Amino acid sequence: MSDQRPNDEHLGRALGRAVESQSVRETPFTQSRLARRLDRPAGRGWLGTLAVAAALGLFVAVGAFFATRGPVGVADPEPTASPVASPTATPGRGTPAAASATPAPALVSSRVYFARDGLPPIGAAVQVAAGTDRTPEQRIGSRIGALITAVAQPPSGAMNIVDPRRLQSVDSVRVVDGDTALIDVIVNAGDWGVRGAAQTQALLQQLVYTATEEPGIRRVLLTENGGKRPTIDQVVVDKPLAREDVHGYVAQPPERIATAGNGIPLRASVTHSVDAVAPGLTRVVVALTPSTGQFGPLGYLPRMNAEVRTNDERAQPTRGKQTLVVEIDGIEGPASSTTVDRTPLRAIHFTPGTNAARTAVYELALDDLRPWRVAILKEPARLVIDVGGHPMATALNMVVYSPLRGGTVTRDVAVTGMARAFEATVSWRLRDSGGREVAKGFTTASEGSSAVWGTYEFRAPVPASVSGNVTLEVYEASARDGSDTNKVAIPLQVR
Amino acid sequence: MSIDWRQLYELEYPRLLRALTAMGGEGAAAEDAAQEAFVKAHTHGLAGIERPGAWLLVVGTRELFRDRRRLRRERERWQSVGRRPGTAEGEFDAISDRADLLAALRELPERQRGMVVARFFYGLSYEEIAAAFAVKTGTVGATIHQGLAHLRRLQLAGHLARGAMR
Numbered sequence: 157m158s159d160q161r162p163n164d165e166h167l168g169r170a171l172g173r174a175v176e177s178q179s180v181r182e183t184p185f186t187q188s189r190l191a192r193r194l195d196r197p198a199g200r201g202w203l204g205t206l207a208v209a210a211a212l213g214l215f216v217a218v219g220a221f222f223a224t225r226g227p228v229g230v231a232d233p234e235p236t237a238s239p240v241a242s243p244t245a246t247p248g249r250g251t252p253a254a255a256s257a258t259p260a261p262a263l264v265s266s267r268v269y270f271a272r273d274g275l276p277p278i279g280a281a282v283q284v285a286a287g288t289d290r291t292p293e294q295r296i297g298s299r300i301g302a303l304i305t306a307v308a309q310p311p312s313g314a315m316n317i318v319d320p321r322r323l324q325s326v327d328s329v330r331v332v333d334g335d336t337a338l339i340d341v342i343v344n345a346g347d348w349g350v351r352g353a354a355q356t357q358a359l360l361q362q363l364v365y366t367a368t369e370e371p372g373i374r375r376v377l378l379t380e381n382g383g384k385r386p387t388i389d390q391v392v393v394d395k396p397l398a399r400e401d402v403h404g405y406v407a408q409p410p411e412r413i414a415t416a417g418n419g420i421p422l423r424a425s426v427t428h429s430v431d432a433v434a435p436g437l438t439r440v441v442v443a444l445t446p447s448t449g450q451f452g453p454l455g456y457l458p459r460m461n462a463e464v465r466t467n468d469e470r471a472q473p474t475r476g477k478q479t480l481v482v483e484i485d486g487i488e489g490p491a492s493s494t495t496v497d498r499t500p501l502r503a504i505h506f507t508p509g510t511n512a513a514r515t516a517v518y519e520l521a522l523d524d525l526r527p528w529r530v531a532i533l534k535e536p537a538r539l540v541i542d543v544g545g546h547p548m549a550t551a552l553n554m555v556v557y558s559p560l561r562g563g564t565v566t567r568d569v570a571v572t573g574m575a576r577a578f579e580a581t582v583s584w585r586l587r588d589s590g591g592r593e594v595a596k597g598f599t600t601a602s603e604g605s606s607a608v609w610g611t612y613e614f615r616a617p618v619p620a621s622v623s624g625n626v627t628l629e630v631y632e633a634s635a636r637d638g639s640d641t642n643k644v645a646i647p648l649q650v651r
Numbered sequence: 652m653s654i655d656w657r658q659l660y661e662l663e664y665p666r667l668l669r670a671l672t673a674m675g676g677e678g679a680a681a682e683d684a685a686q687e688a689f690v691k692a693h694t695h696g697l698a699g700i701e702r703p704g705a706w707l708l709v710v711g712t713r714e715l716f717r718d719r720r721r722l723r724r725e726r727e728r729w730q731s732v733g734r735r736p737g738t739a740e741g742e743f744d745a746i747s748d749r750a751d752l753l754a755a756l757r758e759l760p761e762r763q764r765g766m767v768v769a770r771f772f773y774g775l776s777y778e779e780i781a782a783a784f785a786v787k788t789g790t791v792g793a794t795i796h797q798g799l800a801h802l803r804r805l806q807l808a809g810h811l812a813r814g815a816m817r
Contacts, residue, residue: 164799168771174749175673175772182668183682185660190689194656591758603792
């Protein structure tokens, strides 16, 4: 046909290729509904059977997106009682350590990562056999091996996407350039056992995070079956991957968030939470009160400086892969360290200041570099340091904490989050299932486009004519041309 | 069990599933609609179907869009696929371009989606599409042209949005 213009043909062909190259899970003829129907004589009872089969098929297939890959092996209710990798099951097959492991090896604690649906992976402690932990290579091999042999149980809400029928063992581990691990995995028929982009990403997250748990290791280059370049589902893996390549967040340029202050003596109390305020969100709150008591709640502001520094864990093992360093003038009190060990927050360290300005330092030891933000709340004065959030609800200068994606809401949707928007104006709209805009509005955040983030909170009324599936879009209308920027879209169901 | 049905299934099912997945964006709904299309073909009888491929595509498309409730899951699925880790690596870019295109396709009106896929994935002529969708040939040309123009705008917007977020 030559009905189309050349441009149309070009776009059409690209679309055709895109359709062709999709990963789909095909049902063989013998398992098709048609085959089942042909197997039976047509009759009245057939329709009922068909409906049940359809319902079952739909249920199974929906789950197949992610949930079919539950914990590998039989769930053990007592994680600490999980058997240790036996010598034969120990990874690093062919390495001297594995071969010489004693029948009842001593245990050492290590850490592996499990996948979560839509969220970055989460770390959990695992016991591996001592003797597989002498060199960085052995430790990396034994951690990946712990995922393959499923000796570690995933924490609640997480799962092990590593399929031991496909990933059979770690063939070799080599560290090059000081910070890159080359890991060769024996993969049955080159099939890594994942289907679709979400599973592929989850598997890469587990492998990359687990391998880079080794101090000083930042990147992982995966190969399969003796150094071959792997294709995991449709993704060709031919470059070393860092945690930041797979965690699923938009990349945030390096930045420093600073405020000027009046430098009066302060007392601080620190609280932290992980995955409590919103899924994937780590929050550290530094509540400040003036030591002298003669200032009102709005009468003081600390001088503050926050930035993330890449840490050398071999020199400073308790400061994480990345350290979010928050300097605040005037805070008094003794040095302290709090171990958290919940991904991505490993610990919080406090060091009081010894200079004239009494510049105290909070160090948040983090597992990776993911988007972070600082907001200042008043009455009482609090410094809110947020790390992460749901990756799909996090844009460069906008984050939505509630409502949760896919949640059921009433006709009056309560929305909270943080933004750095021009003139502090945060815009929103609701779209119905057909994509039509059915409501819109804007709200004002507590700060505009400053380095410090503003918080916002508003209610979005859903028109009475709209029900079912809606999408809430929260965005900044561009100061230049009014277009949507920093947009976060949250699918919701209106009850 | 008739061998003709098996041949038809093995010939037509893979592309039907891909077409419906592209149009609907989610595996479960597409699979359901594809399976249902073959069952409907059996009910209808092969003798009465002139072009089984186009017939299955049209019936499958109708099945896919019949249940609007499926759309919610499709949307979520595509949002999880649409955004890639910010690697800027070549292979991720190629895949995210395709994802953009498929996500844009899903934004088209249903009629446009069906005809664009029939034209460019099934390679059907305007006349064949007109016969299958029971519309005039001129309508097919106009619909596909609108669909592509729409697709181009959406794809560009998606591309720019993703670029801006890096």
